[in-house]
Every structure is written in C-alpha cells, then in structure tokens.
Amino acid sequence: MFRKGFGLKDQVRDDLEQDYRSMIVETVRTRGNRLQVGDLTFLIAKEFGFCYGVERAVDYAYETRKQFPEKNIYLTTELIHNPRVNNCLRQMGIGFLNGPGPQDKKIGELNAQDVVIIAAFGTQVQEMEQLKAKGSILVDATCGSVVLVWKRVEQYAKDGFTAVVHGNYRHEETRATVSRATQFPQGRYLVVWDKDEAKLVCEYIRTGKDKEAFMAHFASKTSEGFDPDKDLLRVGVANQTTMLSSDSLEIAQMLKEAMAERYGSEQLAGHFRTFDTICSATQDRQDAMMELVKNHLDIVIVIGGFNSSNTSHLSEIATQHAPTYHIDDSNCILSDKDIRHKPVGKPVSIVTSGWLPTSGPLTIGVTAGASTPNRVIGDAIERIIQLRGYSTDQLKSALSS
Ligand code: SF4
Secondary structure, three states: OEOOOOOOHHHHHHHHHHHHOOHHHHHHHOOOOEEEEOOEEEEEOOOOOOOHHHHHHHHHHHHHHHHOOOOOEEEOOOOOOOHHHHHHHHHOOEEEOOOOOOOOOOHHHOOOOOEEEEOOOOOOHHHHHHHHHHOOEEEEOOOHHHHHHHHHHHHHHHOOOEEEEEOOOOOHHHHHHHHHHOOOOOOOEEEEOOHHHHHHHHHHHHHOOOHHHHHHHHHHHEOOOOOHHHHOOOEEEEEOOOOOHHHHHHHHHHHHHHHHHHHOHHHHHHOEEEOOOOOHHHHHHHHHHHHHOOOOOOEEEEEOOOOOHHHHHHHHHHHOOOOEEEEOOHHHEOOOOEEEEOOOOOOOOEEEEOOOOOOOOEEEEEEEOOOOOHHHHHHHHHHHHHHOOOOHHHHHHHHHO
C-alpha cells in the first residue's frame, strides 16, 4: 500500500501544469482577486479551487501513472468530483472500478499485477478488504481530513455511541465514513441530510413515539438492525467534511438540546458528544464566499462538479444574495443567451436563457469548489469576456495593467 506518493513530483509537474494551470487565475490572484475588462468587473473569492486534499490526490494519480507505465491502473471511483480531471485521467489510460462513467473492471476481476488508486473520499472498509484480498498494488489518495472523521466515528463506536453523521448518505465519503462504525460489533450509525431530518431525530429522542414511521424514513440511512429505542440513547455527531458549516453546527446543537431535555443537562456527557469535522478547506471557501457576497454582485458564477458537495454549498450561499449559476465547466456557458447550470436543490442541470446582460457595467462574482482546477476557472472567465465582445488583446492588456 502506497500512501506517500512515489517521489516523482518533479517528473509530473509539467503534465499537471499543462492540464490544470491558468495564467488568468494566477495573475488575478496576485492582483487582489479582481479583474477589470472594460465595463466588466470580476470579483473572485479569496479562497477557491483545488484544496490540499485534491492537489495531493491528483498528484498521486499522475505519479502512479509515471511509476507504473506498463500496468493496468484503476480508480475505485471518480478521483475527485470534477469531470475535466476524471477525463484527463481516462485519457492517461486510468480505468474506473465504479463511478458515473463506464465500469472498466469489477473488483472481482482484479489481479496482483493491477494497480488501484483509492479516491480522495476514501473507500468503505468492506471494499478495502476486498481490494487487499485481491493482492493488487494499492495507492491510497484518501484525504487526511477524511481520515480524521473516520477516527472520530471509530471512537464513538468503541465507546458505544451511535455516530450521527450530517451528510449525504449516497456520497462516497459518507458511505466510507459510516462503514468505519460497522467494523465494531456495537457500532451503529444514522445519517441526517438536513435540519428537517435532524428534527425528526430530535423528536424521537424526546418522545420515543412512532418507531415505525421513524424507521420507514431512515431505513436506508441507518446501520443494519438499527433500533432507535436502543441506538439513540448515546449519540456522537460528526459531519461529511464538505457540508454547509452553519447547518452542521445547528444540527449538532439541536441534538444536544434534545438529549439534554431527555436525560438532563447533568447527564449530557454520558449521552452526547460532538465534533465539528468540516475540513478547513471547505470552511475557508465558505467563509470567502460569505465575504464575496458582501459586495454588490449582478451575478455569481460557481464552478465545480455537479456532484461536488462543497461546490453545491457555495452555490447555496451565493443564491441567497444574487442570481447564481453553478456550472461544471466553461462549456456550460453555451452563449451570451443560454447557460447550462444546476440550481440549488435540483437533481440535474437545466438551461436558462437571458443569463448575461449584454450591455452596461456588470459585476460578476466568481468562486470554485475544492475539486475545480484553475484551468476550468480561467476558461470560464475568458469565455464570459469574449461573449461581452472583448478581444484577447483587451484581456491581455487588462491582465498586464
Ligand atoms: S474538501 Fe476537505 S476533505 Fe475533501 S479533499 Fe479537500 S481538504 Fe480533503
């Protein structure tokens, strides 16, 4: 199992720069995150784009290809939630065991000669056991911040506390996290998606009423054999690292109050624990978004995979302040009339017309999720500049002025 790369950073640097670097973004970063082209103003969040976990994972994937040029290499699933990065990896001949695209091989078909890269979200305990049993060469790109959540959940399980995880139970990271609880005979988990679901849990803690309805709602979001009468006596809260921080804190507080009401404040320590496991990169990007929306913004462009949790939450913040378009690549900007984007809370993208005012001063806020390469951000900015009728020379001049 390789966890620290192969010492090939220098050899893959050129490839990474070619695939993901953007001179526009780098220049704008050095100029107060502001770009003025004619009457078009871009204000870019102070923190955006690739986080430390994603940078490391992408670097590992490129190093793995370099280290094993002749071997079959597979990813457990998308390395990160960004279509351009995953396409680049496919073009490098790296296949997928799972994920939204074609499945190149099943775990059962792997052999000891194959190389498997574990995605940045990690993988479930059971899948890891299967991979080890196959004897394949494993390269672990799991982000350290995700591993910290796992440790927290394992500790809850060891101490007889049910892990209540604020997250998306379908998301790879949350599935990997809750699988840590089930390694222990007494380990239990329950996943809550939002404050409405947290209210249902709080209500059950307070009253113990309507077990059937409770289990009908949470059947797919709880560990096997979950019994709320026994498994909500002691709960420990954790969160998917990329959730909206304010929601996670509120959900933890709601559960704390319900437990205090049920068992009394003096008994709380024996029934309730919490630990904020939002990662610092997610927090920094959300804080920067909150700062950005203090400006007057005519529209906001949020760039990142449509299945990227942290990007969706940036869009959620922006939507409350200005018309917001969450795109996953510059090619979503179809024309100055149409844009393909994913509205907050909708399962799929839609096309909206009349998104870009074609004349008059315009201030556009821009941010990007933790899995978005600078190249994608730069391409989106350049595309908007072109659609407003400015030339490449005018862009160059704005960048050098
Ligand atoms: S968003 Fe956070 S947890 Fe996810 S890869 Fe980045 S740093 Fe790690």
